[in-house]
Amino acid sequence: MKIFKNTVIVILCLLLIPATAISTAAVKQRFADGPNFVFSGGPLEAGELYAGAEPDWSFVNDIPTIEMQLMEPPTSRIIWTVEHNSKLYVWSGYMGTTVGQMWKQWPLQAEEDGRALMRINGIRYERQLNRIQSGPELVGITQAITAKYPSRTTSEAVESGDVWLFEATPRD
Amino acid sequence: MKKFYVGVAIALVLTILAVLFVPGVDDFVEQTFQRYLGRAAR
Numbered sequence: 001m002k003i004f005k006n007t008v009i010v011i012l013c014l015l016l017i018p019a020t021a022i023s024t025a026a027v028k029q030r031f032a033d034g035p036n037f038v039f040s041g042g043p044l045e046a047g048e049l050y051a052g053a054e055p056d057w058s059f060v061n062d063i064p065t066i067e068m069q070l071m072e073p074p075t076s077r078i079i080w081t082v083e084h085n086s087k088l089y090v091w092s093g094y095m096g097t098t099v100g101q102m103w104k105q106w107p108l109q110a111e112e113d114g115r116a117l118m119r120i121n122g123i124r125y126e127r128q129l130n131r132i133q134s135g136p137e138l139v140g141i142t143q144a145i146t147a148k149y150p151s152r153t154t155s156e157a158v159e160s161g162d163v164w165l166f167e168a169t170p171r172d
Numbered sequence: 173m174k175k176f177y178v179g180v181a182i183a184l185v186l187t188i189l190a191v192l193f194v195p196g197v198d199d200f201v202e203q204t205f206q207r208y209l210g211r212a213a214r
Contacts, residue, residue: 024192
């Protein structure tokens with residue numbers, strides 16, 4: 001019995017080391033200007049704040065990822081993006097899985113308060129995230145997504161809630 | 173077991189210091205975590 005107990009203690013102690021590494025890296029990233037890979041970063045502070053007419057968003061189709069910060073909470077993450085019909089879209093997959101819902105908190109937060117700041121090529125854009133769950137434009141948007149990324153996003157996945165899709169509109 | 177606990181404590185402190193101050197360690201930890209997380213989410 002004592003051997004079993006000691007074995008469990010040893011395993012837990014050894015698991016504590018990678019858990020500590022992950023926690024430390026996550027906390028460290030929260031104090032950074034922007035995200036890194038998977039952990040949320042702090043507020044996007046560097047970069048010119050865009051002011052002017054609505055940009056031609058087609059340039060984002062040549063950019064693999066962008067940085068996006070919500071105003072509440074003021075944390076940032078790296079996400080995929082796509083342009084379709086001159087509109088900018090972001091989305092989150094895995095929302096139908098338990099792990100996905102634990103991992104991806106920003107879609108839930110964005111649904112409550114959609115104010116967002118996006119940093120693309122070093123320039124920050126103020127946007128408003130509006131969730132799209134249905135509509136004829138879904139087919140074109142998901143086709144744009146699958147054309148750009150190795151993704152199996154479909155309009156059915158958006159409608160079923162497995163993928164949360166947002167249009168990033170200008171903020172009033 | 174006491175020596176083991178001391179060893180684990182030292183390893184934890186070294187881990188924290190490495191992630192905080194050694195260049196590239198935080199990136200390695202994050203990328204490894206991302207790999208496992210992505211697999212788990214599927």
